[in-house]
Every structure is written in C-alpha cells, then in structure tokens.
Amino acid sequence: MLGDLTINKKQYSTSYRVLVNGRYVWFKEKGKRLFEDQNSAIIMGTLNPMKTKHYLASNIDELDRLKDHNDMLVSMNQLFKDNRYFELVVLRLKNMPKVNEMHGREVGNMLMAEYIKKLRTTFVSESGDIFRVSGVEFAITITDPRKMDVLANGVKTNRTFLNLTMQYGSLSVELDVFAGIAIGGSDATDEHKLYQAAVQALKIAENPQFNAHGCFYKDIVS
Structure with a gap:
C-alpha cells in the first residue's frame, strides 16, 4: 500500500487488528508520504485505537x-x-427495544444485567465465557457437557426456557429470548464459520413457524 503512494496520491488510510494480551485491538492508521526528500521514503501518520463496542455504556458492571x-x-x-x-x-433479546420504549433504558439495562447473571450461573464454566456482540445480541461459549445437556433439554421441552421474567414492585417485565446453537468441530472448524452457523440457526429460531425459541444448526443441515 505504501509503495503505491505517489506525488499525486500522497495520503493513505487503513485499519487492522493487533493481538494484545490475548485479545484483538483494532487500529485505524492515516498518513501521507513526504516527497520533499527524494532520497528517502518518509511517512508521517497517526495511529488510533478503534471503538469496537457499538452500544452505550450502562454503568452496570455486569454489562x-x-x-x-x-x-x-x-x-x-x-x-x-x-x-x-x-x-x-x-x-x-428480541423484545428489548420494546422494553426500553415502555419502561425506560434503566429498567432495560437492569433486566439485561440480571439475565447475564442467570446465563453465567447456568451455562458458563472454566474456559467458557459470555460476550456482547451488539446491543441486544449476546453469545456464550459452553465447554461443560452437563451444561450443554441442560440447554438442549430446556430448549426442547420448554418453548420459553431462555426467557426471563423480573418483578420490580408492581412492574412485571418478561425478556423474550431466541437462540442459535452451533457445535465447534462438527458444525464448523473455525471461529468465523461457527459464528455464522449459530447466526443462521438463530434466524430459524426467530421464525414464527418454528416450534421453539432455540435452534441447533445441526438440525437444519441434517
């Protein structure tokens, strides 16, 4: 890219990620080549970390x-x-926008925080974790076969197994949750394809004609 810079095209812009302490940090780099010195290639630029969380802070640690x-x-x-x-x-969390609209973002954030606590207690063990993919989309990596069985049995026997109802005084709020589930190794052999497989299963689960709120990718490709 830098080799393509000319007197007529002095500026460049690019972004890339760097693995820092086990996690990727995205950077955006902008700069220009200085052609005043014909004997050396001098680049002047700036490097800034990019924001990868596209949702507002809630001031709740759990979130x-x-x-x-x-x-x-x-x-x-x-x-x-x-x-x-x-x-x-x-x-x-399908109805979170409606919850925020009806009861306010503060109630919505408290509801999400309680839901994350429930997920962590029920499904997360050593090597597993919970991630916030977007404002209303979350992901869990489950490594304990017993917890996998809890999820599979719950999804198959109870349509609203993944939902959460919270009582705030006289206010009762239910979180309507859908899930797509993909198995590492058998459904995909790299992280990008596995995520896409889970998202594809999630879309099936959200279809009103599907009979459960959770869908396994293996069930739609077999």
Missing part, C-alpha cells in the same frame, strides 16, 4: 465488563487450537 465480538473470536480460536469440545450459543 459493561462483558467482552465484545472480537474477544469472542479470539476465545473460540483458542478453544479450537486446544481441541476443546464446545458450543457457541448466540442469543437475541
């Missing part, structure tokens, strides 16, 4: 300390390298 989409990919990459058996569950 704000969650790792993001890039962290999820790094974590899954390591699980694949370690030949670990695991499931990726992508969850969409």
Whole structure:
C-alpha cells in the first residue's frame, strides 16, 4: 500500500487488528508520504485505537465488563487450537427495544444485567465465557457437557426456557429470548464459520413457524 503512494496520491488510510494480551485491538492508521526528500521514503501518520463496542455504556458492571465480538473470536480460536469440545450459543433479546420504549433504558439495562447473571450461573464454566456482540445480541461459549445437556433439554421441552421474567414492585417485565446453537468441530472448524452457523440457526429460531425459541444448526443441515 505504501509503495503505491505517489506525488499525486500522497495520503493513505487503513485499519487492522493487533493481538494484545490475548485479545484483538483494532487500529485505524492515516498518513501521507513526504516527497520533499527524494532520497528517502518518509511517512508521517497517526495511529488510533478503534471503538469496537457499538452500544452505550450502562454503568452496570455486569454489562459493561462483558467482552465484545472480537474477544469472542479470539476465545473460540483458542478453544479450537486446544481441541476443546464446545458450543457457541448466540442469543437475541428480541423484545428489548420494546422494553426500553415502555419502561425506560434503566429498567432495560437492569433486566439485561440480571439475565447475564442467570446465563453465567447456568451455562458458563472454566474456559467458557459470555460476550456482547451488539446491543441486544449476546453469545456464550459452553465447554461443560452437563451444561450443554441442560440447554438442549430446556430448549426442547420448554418453548420459553431462555426467557426471563423480573418483578420490580408492581412492574412485571418478561425478556423474550431466541437462540442459535452451533457445535465447534462438527458444525464448523473455525471461529468465523461457527459464528455464522449459530447466526443462521438463530434466524430459524426467530421464525414464527418454528416450534421453539432455540435452534441447533445441526438440525437444519441434517
């Protein structure tokens, strides 16, 4: 890229990620080549970290300390390298925008924080984690076969197994949750394809004609 710079095209802009302490940090670089000195190639530029979390801070630790989409990919990459058996569950909190509209963002954030606590207690163990992919989309890596069984049995026997109802005084709010589930190794052998498989299963789960709120990728390709 730098070799393509000319007197007529002095400026460049690019972005890339760097692995720092086990997680990827995205950077945006802008600069220009100075042609005043014909005997050397001098580049002047700036390097700034990019924001990868595209949602507002809630000031609730349970939410704000969650790792993001890039962290999820790094974590899954390591699980694949370690030949670990695991499931990726992508969850969409379908009615969260309506909850925020009806009851306010503060109530919505408290509801999400309680839901994350429930997920962590129920499904997360050693080597697993929870990630916030977007404002209303979360992901879990499950590494304990017993917790995988809890999820599979719950999704198959109870349509609203993944939902959460919270009582705030006289106010009762239910979180409507859908999930797509993909298995590392059998459904995909790299982190990007596994995430896409889980997202594809999630879209099936969200279809009103589907009979459950959770869908396994293996069930739609078999």
